[in-house]
Amino acid sequence: MSNGTREKWSGGIGFTLAAVGSAVGLGNMWRFSYMAAENGGAAFVILYVLLTLLVGLPVMLAELTLGRGAGRSPVQALIHYGGRAWAPLGGLFVLAGFVILAYYGVLAGWTVRYAVEAVVWGFPADAGAHFGAISEGHGAAAWHLAFMALTIFVVSGGVKNGIERVSLALMPVLGVLVVGLALYAATLDGAVDGYRYYFTTEFAAILNPDVLRDAAGQAFFSLSLGMGAILTYASYLSRERDLPREAVLIASSDFAVAFIAGLVVFPLVFALGLQEQVGASTLGALFVTLPQAFADMGGTGRVIGALFMVALAVGALTSAISLLEVVVASAIDTFAMPRVRAAWLLGGAIALLGLVAAYDIGMLDLMDKIGGNLLLVLGGFSLSIFAGWVLGPELLDEVHPDGRQRLALRLWLVMLRFVVPAILAVVLVYSAADAWSAVAARWFGEG
Ligand code: TRP
Numbered sequence: 192m193s194n195g196t197r198e199k200w201s202g203g204i205g206f207t208l209a210a211v212g213s214a215v216g217l218g219n220m221w222r223f224s225y226m227a228a229e230n231g232g233a234a235f236v237i238l239y240v241l242l243t244l245l246v247g248l249p250v251m252l253a254e255l256t257l258g259r260g261a262g263r264s265p266v267q268a269l270i271h272y273g274g275r276a277w278a279p280l281g282g283l284f285v286l287a288g289f290v291i292l293a294y295y296g297v298l299a300g301w302t303v304r305y306a307v308e309a310v311v312w313g314f315p316a317d318a319g320a321h322f323g324a325i326s327e328g329h330g331a332a333a334w335h336l337a338f339m340a341l342t343i344f345v346v347s348g349g350v351k352n353g354i355e356r357v358s359l360a361l362m363p364v365l366g367v368l369v370v371g372l373a374l375y376a377a378t379l380d381g382a383v384d385g386y387r388y389y390f391t392t393e394f395a396a397i398l399n400p401d402v403l404r405d406a407a408g409q410a411f412f413s414l415s416l417g418m419g420a421i422l423t424y425a426s427y428l429s430r431e432r433d434l435p436r437e438a439v440l441i442a443s444s445d446f447a448v449a450f451i452a453g454l455v456v457f458p459l460v461f462a463l464g465l466q467e468q469v470g471a472s473t474l475g476a477l478f479v480t481l482p483q484a485f486a487d488m489g490g491t492g493r494v495i496g497a498l499f500m501v502a503l504a505v506g507a508l509t510s511a512i513s514l515l516e517v518v519v520a521s522a523i524d525t526f527a528m529p530r531v532r533a534a535w536l537l538g539g540a541i542a543l544l545g546l547v548a549a550y551d552i553g554m555l556d557l558m559d560k561i562g563g564n565l566l567l568v569l570g571g572f573s574l575s576i577f578a579g580w581v582l583g584p585e586l587l588d589e590v591h592p593d594g595r596q597r598l599a600l601r602l603w604l605v606m607l608r609f610v611v612p613a614i615l616a617v618v619l620v621y622s623a624a625d626a627w628s629a630v631a632a633r634w635f636g637e638g
Pocket of ligand 1: 213214215216217218219291411412413414415416417418420510511513514567
């Protein structure tokens with residue numbers, strides 16, 4: 192089925208680390224803590240874990256299975272299994288990739304800038320003013336473009352020599368940094384207050400549909416689901432891989448990093464007495480509160496802060512790579528475009544779109560609501576219908592061609608057919624309403 196000349200991962204843990212690299216990113220260390228702070232702490236975390244198990248894992252296994260089975264990029268994989276009628280869903284994936292990477296590049300640009308500045312000058316005393324100065328305008332645009340160039344450069348190197356090599360080198364560094372930082376944070380005065388804030392909650396928040404919407408959107412965003420990124424990576428995978436095992440490995444590593452990042456963020460914030468700032472949480476919170484904490488900590492803060500920002504930048508790079516790869520792989524498969532040209536052309540177009548977010552932080556927020564929440568939930572919903580109902584039992588043979596684990600796989604199919612679409616249909620309504628009111632507030636001046 193898959194054509195013989197298509198590149199493959201080299202075997203070993205290259206694929207797993209690349210997929211974990213896609214999943215672990217700004218979503219874990221920035222979006223997760225800010226969402227948890229905004230949505231009632233542990234209530235959000237519990238809901239997030241439930242959604243990861245009930246919705247995230249089944250969709251992840253579906254993406255892995257479709258990708259490996261077809262050995263093609265999302266658009267072509269959907270056509271391969273479902274015919275031309277399903278091509279638009281592939282188009283939706285590519286669109287989501289465009290929108291998400293465009294603003295993700297801007298956030299990553301801030302991160303890289305912080306990392307470089309921390310090493311060269313340390314953190315400025317007034318973090319809020321500094322963030323105000325760098326988050327919008329020419330500076331934000333320049334760092335975004337530089338980050339995009341790096342991302343394009345890696346993707347143009349190919350699956351084995353670009354993506355896999357970078358993931359093998361960088362993911363272990365990220366893991367060590369995050370765990371080390373959490374251990375350090377545990378020694379701070381105020382760590383206990385930080386943990387308490389992280390783990391206690393009003394449980395009523397669990398029943399709040401806004402919390403459900405954010406937790407589901409976050410699960411998709413953090414696991415890189417709903418737009419064919421995992422599908423694309425799996426298309427370079429060989430037949431022998433045990434896909435359910437990979438799905439569990441990727442999802443649990445992703446959760447572990449998000450959870451541990453919370454163990455870094457909250458103690459730091461409480462040790463420095465900056466908790467009010469987190470309560471008033473907005474998109475930029477982590478980019479103001481944490482640098483403020485590092486600045487207030489003096490010399491140690493500079494070292495710790497630089498390490499934190501480097502970890503964040505590493506996560507951002509390996510994630511951005513996977514976003515671009517979806518778009519590039521689609522162009523290679525559909526238009527027979529050479530990889531290097533596809534990477535620079537399409538990556539360049541995405542970088543230009545990102546300028547919109549670089550010059551206007553309100554647009555960045557809006558692109559996150561539409562791309563990072565609504566489009567992913569819509570993609571996940573459509574994909575579960577496709578895998579569960581259009582393919583159905585046929586899908587099972589693609590997971591384990593030898594018919595292993597039949598019972599567990601049947602349960603998976605039931606989840607894909609009923610549980611996943613039902614939950615996502617509800618979430619979709621709230622995501623669409625949220626995205627719409629953000630659009631309306633912006634263009635019609637109402638909220
Ligand atoms: N998962 C990444 C993060 O948490 C972001 C990301 C990478 C992503 N690839 C994706 C999100 C594909 C959605 C779809 O930062």
